[in-house]
Amino acid sequence: MTSTPQRITLTRPDDWHIHLRDGEQLKDTVRDASRYIGRAIIMPNLVPPATCTETALAYRERIMAAGPSAQFEPLMVLYLTDNTTPEEIRKAKASGKIVAAKLYPAGATTNSASGVTDVENIYPVLEAMQEVGMLLLVHGEVTDSSIDIFDREKVFIETKLKKVVSDFPELKVVLEHITTRDAVEFVRSASTNVAATITAHHLLYNRNHMLAGGIRPHYYCLPILKRNTHQQALIEAATSGSAKFFMGTDSAPHLKDKKEASCGCAGAYTAHASLELYAEAFEQADAMDKLEGFASHFGPDFYGLERNSDTITLVREPWQVPESYPLADDKVIPICAGETLNWQVKD
Numbered sequence: 001m002t003s004t005p006q007r008i009t010l011t012r013p014d015d016w017h018i019h020l021r022d023g024e025q026l027k028d029t030v031r032d033a034s035r036y037i038g039r040a041i042i043m044p045n046l047v048p049p050a051t052c053t054e055t056a057l058a059y060r061e062r063i064m065a066a067g068p069s070a071q072f073e074p075l076m077v078l079y080l081t082d083n084t085t086p087e088e089i090r091k092a093k094a095s096g097k098i099v100a101a102k103l104y105p106a107g108a109t110t111n112s113a114s115g116v117t118d119v120e121n122i123y124p125v126l127e128a129m130q131e132v133g134m135l136l137l138v139h140g141e142v143t144d145s146s147i148d149i150f151d152r153e154k155v156f157i158e159t160k161l162k163k164v165v166s167d168f169p170e171l172k173v174v175l176e177h178i179t180t181r182d183a184v185e186f187v188r189s190a191s192t193n194v195a196a197t198i199t200a201h202h203l204l205y206n207r208n209h210m211l212a213g214g215i216r217p218h219y220y221c222l223p224i225l226k227r228n229t230h231q232q233a234l235i236e237a238a239t240s241g242s243a244k245f246f247m248g249t250d251s252a253p254h255l256k257d258k259k260e261a262s263c264g265c266a267g268a269y270t271a272h273a274s275l276e277l278y279a280e281a282f283e284q285a286d287a288m289d290k291l292e293g294f295a296s297h298f299g300p301d302f303y304g305l306e307r308n309s310d311t312i313t314l315v316r317e318p319w320q321v322p323e324s325y326p327l328a329d330d331k332v333i334p335i336c337a338g339e340t341l342n343w344q345v346k347d
């Protein structure tokens with residue numbers, strides 16, 4: 001990586017966790033997501049979810065039909081349910097286009113109602129995944145209503161994930177969008193088969209940004225923003241140079257009125273400025289030299305894929321984020337709407 005204060009050239013980054021949605025929204029989400037990103041792990045929580053090889057591959061076709069930039073490659077993910085079979089895992093793996101399967105504890109997040117009700121129900125499936133080398137991606141929160149929402153990630157790790165990781169030591173596991181010091185410590189102390197993605201918004205914000213001085217629904221996502229000591233642990237992990245932590249934006253668009261509502265949806269839209277937002281966080285931490293590993297190297301290394309061979313350039317040229325972006329025939333409010341970001345990508 002060559003670096004001057006005003007200009008940084010880095011290996012083309014990949015996004016290891018993104019929601020592109022479906023239907024009319026695809027033309028907008030795909031355009032934003034594919035501007036300079038190479039590969040992207042496409043989340044399968046559609047309505048209905050992409051639970052089998054055919055539906056995942058058909059979804060991939062719809063993404064490609066939406067006209068992404070030439071360098072963009074969607075990597076597909078199977079949505080696990082109580083009824084997923086080991087045969088389906090083998091079929092998905094054989095397709096060559098499905099690289100992972102996603103564990104949504106039923107009811108944990110947006111469109112997770114068909115998720116897994118008890119991880120023991122999918123043990124034969126995890127066995128097959130371990131055998132064929134398919135990654136397990138995890139939304140790591142318990143759904144028990146008696147557990148405080150701010151503790152759900154920590155409790156999931158303690159009561160569910162530790163057991164899975166010890167029962168399937170060869171299974172590669174990504175704990176997605178981590179939000180706590182507990183998750184950082186768990187991932188650090190686990191084997192090299194366990195890694196985590198971290199979003200830009202969890203690096204930039206804590207729960208005060210969402211709740212102090214007024215309630216700001218566009219900061220509401222799951223797992224929910226935590227206190228600033230957790231944010232600090234995430235910043236330390238992302239900028240540590242550890243290959244266990246890499247970029248996954250979790251860009252998750254919802255129409256403006258679905259967020260600004262009496263019961264608003266969880267999810268933050270960041271695909272308009274994914275690397276630019278990370279650059280902001282890394283610059284604040286005085287760690288711009290660590291951005292390339294996090295954004296462009298550690299993800300493909302963990303997935304067992306080649307790093308991208310081309311580069312992009314970030315330039316320190318402040319710009320104002322639009323107040324909204326089009327989404328189908330409506331709009332989405334992005335993170336940092338109307339605010340100034342310091343970095344932009346010049347492809």
Ligand SMILES: NC(=O)N[C@@H](CC(=O)O)C(=O)O
Pocket residue numbers: 019045109110111139220221222223250252253266267268
């Ligand atoms: N992160 C979120 O708050 N929402 C995501 C689902 C998810 O990734 O948990 C969504 O699909 O909207």
Ligand SMILES: [Zn+2]
Pocket residue numbers: 109139176177222223
């Ligand atoms: Zn999630």
Ligand SMILES: [Zn+2]
Pocket residue numbers: 017018019043250251252
């Ligand atoms: Zn997500």
